[in-house]
Amino acid sequence: DTGVSQDPRHKITKRGQNVTFRCDPISEHNRLYWYRQTLGQGPEFLTYFQNEAQLEKSRLLSDRFSAERPKGSFSTLEIQRTEQGDSAMYLCASSILNNEQFFGPGTRLTVL
Amino acid sequence: EDQVTQSPEALRLQEGESSSLNCSYTVSGLRGLFWYRQDPGKGPEFLFTLYSAGEEKEKERLKATLTKKESFLHITAPKPEDSATYLCAVQAANDYKLSFGAGTTVTVRA
Numbered sequence: 001d002t003g004v005s006q007d008p009r010h011k012i013t014k015r016g017q018n019v020t021f022r023c024d025p026i027s028e029h030n031r032l033y034w035y036r037q038t039l040g041q042g043p044e045f046l047t048y049f050q051n052e053a054q055l056e057k058s059r060l061l062s063d064r065f066s067a068e069r070p071k072g073s074f075s076t077l078e079i080q081r082t083e084q085g086d087s088a089m090y091l092c093a094s095s096i097l098n099n100e101q102f103f104g105p106g107t108r109l110t111v112l
Numbered sequence: 113e114d115q116v117t118q119s120p121e122a123l124r125l126q127e128g129e130s131s132s133l134n135c136s137y138t139v140s141g142l143r144g145l146f147w148y149r150q151d152p153g154k155g156p157e158f159l160f161t162l163y164s165a166g167e168e169k170e171k172e173r174l175k176a177t178l179t180k181k182e183s184f185l186h187i188t189a190p191k192p193e194d195s196a197t198y199l200c201a202v203q204a205a206n207d208y209k210l211s212f213g214a215g216t217t218v219t220v221r222a
Contacts, residue, residue, distance in 0.1 A: 004155075006155075031208070033208075033209065033210075035210075040214065041214050041215075042116075042199050042201070042212025042213050042214050042215055043156065043199075043210070043212050044212070045209035045210065045211070048208055048209060055208070056208065056209065058209075091155055091156070093155075098143065098144075098203070098208065100146065100158050100161055101146075101158070101210060102158055103148075103155035103156045103157070103158075104155050105154055105155045106153075106154070106155045108153070
């Protein structure tokens with residue numbers, strides 16, 4: 001049974017650089033979610049897809065953030081012109097409709 | 113806006129010392145309340161979903177209960193391997209995202 005996978009697991013970048021993260025959901029899960037988690041806090045919702053359609057974006061998601069899910073399979077989250085405040089754990093989750101969301105291991109981003 | 117408050121922030125237990133974690137919530141119509149376990153540096157691991165007041169779910173030494181205002185996660189006779197951060201989240205009836213609390217970090221000493 002393959003769970004949600006994320007790549008890379010860790011990313012260190014300099015302020016102003018662009019970064020892209022990938023998420024592979026559990027196969028046949030039609031919903032995919034992105035969350036962000038900072039130290040000592042619970043995950044915060046960023047955006048979600050049903051199949052290939054992006055149906056909701058959080059106010060937290062500035063114009064520098066963009067997400068895609070081509071063909072309703074894997075998803076990418078890109079952050080342009082990174083800032084130190086973007087340093088966090090980026091979590092991906094998937095579900096079948098409104099059932100339980102299963103999370104991946106996360107991508108830890110450090111912006112220097 | 114949905115709100116989830118977890119208490120205490122941290123809990124230190126001796127092995128075998130049972131205790132409870134609290135999750136208080138406000139949400140405009142509850143679709144479900146979820147409990148997750150998170151180990152350091154890893155993603156949350158799903159534990160339970162509760163849908164209506166009075167519902168209870170059990171898994172090994174963990175038992176989750178739900179009322180109209182709060183949920184409890186009871187840890188019975190904990191072992192060191194139960195050490196983790198336990199996260200509570202709610203999903204509103206007209207929504208898809210999860211709204212999380214800040215978590216309770218449990219440390220169980222042998």
